[in-house]
Amino acid sequence: NAGVTQTPKFQVLKTGQSMTLQCAQDMNHEYMSWYRQDPGMGLRLIHYSVGAGITDQGEVPNGYNVSRSTTEDFPLRLLSAAPSQTSVYFCASSDRGEDTEAFFGQGTRLTVV
């Protein structure tokens, strides 16, 4: 069972470069989201989606774009990388339901120099 798959696992970018973090899930979950984890701050929600074609902003959306054309995929785009975006990024998915847990990918460690 693959679950939630994130690629790449590690990435170094130069300031101003753009890139896309990939996230795919094979559990047919409706809900997907992106979080960033910074030291001492826990995980913070960047963007989320409640289904294909529907996305919305979370707590820290600036500098990131998302789209959801299929149920399975939810890529996160960094438009012009900045050192402040150095972080660990997690993608998560969950099913509809009252007690459904969020399943997380393995994370992507991004460094912007």
Add this chain to the structure above:
Amino acid sequence: AQKITQTQPGMFVQEKEAVTLDCTYDTSDQSYGLFWYKQPSSGEMIFLIYQGSYDEQNATEGRYSLNFQKARKSANLVISASQLGDSAMYFCAMREGYFGTDKLIFGTGTRLQVFP
């Protein structure tokens, strides 16, 4: 605004002893869900336990139990019979609303170290 507070940056416990990790939350919603996740040094997020706001009994999952005190807005994680493999970061999280949207609000975490 919804908020999760974990006031213990670090905790130590001896192997085989029980330990309580504190979590308080703030929300004006009547319906919400509370979660605990474990993050070992390898970095993945592992779901441990869930408590719904309407659940009358405390949740339990093996050695994990959640001490849910709704009036005090606390959702403490109790780990019984600690093991060396329990050493990790532990995050308390709250889901806005009762049904999944993946909009989780996390606390800052507690680093638990289990010593022999």
